[in-house]
Amino acid sequence: MQNKENVYRLAYSYVQNSEDALDVVQDSIQKALATNNLKDSGALKSWFYRIVVNTSLDFLRRRKKVKVVDDHTLQRHSAGREDHYKDFDLYEALNKLSPDYRTVIVLRFLEDLKIEEVAEVLDLNVNTVKTRIYRALKILRIQLENIEGVNQNG
Structure with a gap:
């Protein structure tokens, strides 16, 4: 396959x-x-x-x-040879997203599908996919900024 x-x-x-x-x-x-x-x-x-x-x-x-x-x-x-905290924070924030938002982010950015392909996979309107991506990225940005703020203050 x-x-x-x-x-x-x-x-x-x-x-x-x-x-x-x-x-x-x-x-x-x-x-x-x-x-x-x-x-x-x-x-x-x-x-x-x-x-x-x-x-x-x-x-x-x-x-x-x-x-x-x-x-x-x-x-x-x-604990190991490499520091994976940056990726860990991203995946932690990604897992906190609702399935609708996580799905569009995974398909668009991790699977590198075009927006039209994401819409086809999820059987959604292209504009709906764009809106979900925009909202999901906004939520991720806020979550990652909060994590970063906690890490700097903690």
Whole structure:
């Protein structure tokens, strides 16, 4: 499968656990093969991303957002050779966003989709996507400034 790392990363951005992300990807593949309602083969990527996003959201609803941290993630965030605090703050702020806002940020900036592709994946109007991105970035900026202020004063 082409872009398997991107699909896994997209699922992981929602479920925050490597095993669960693999389950989401596997479930998404099964759903894609079962439905097979793709009308335009040129839209394969956005069609499958939509399935991954919806499957991830379904998974979170079932799990009620209980996060289990796997050993790999725990080691990555524990004391080590490199300082990951800057990225950690960003991911922490990103995880605090509502799913609607987090989804557009992940697809636009982490998966590097164009705004039109994000709209297609989420089945939204382009202007709705632009508005959500604008609001999400504003919230992220405020959250990161607050974290930075706490870190400087603390």
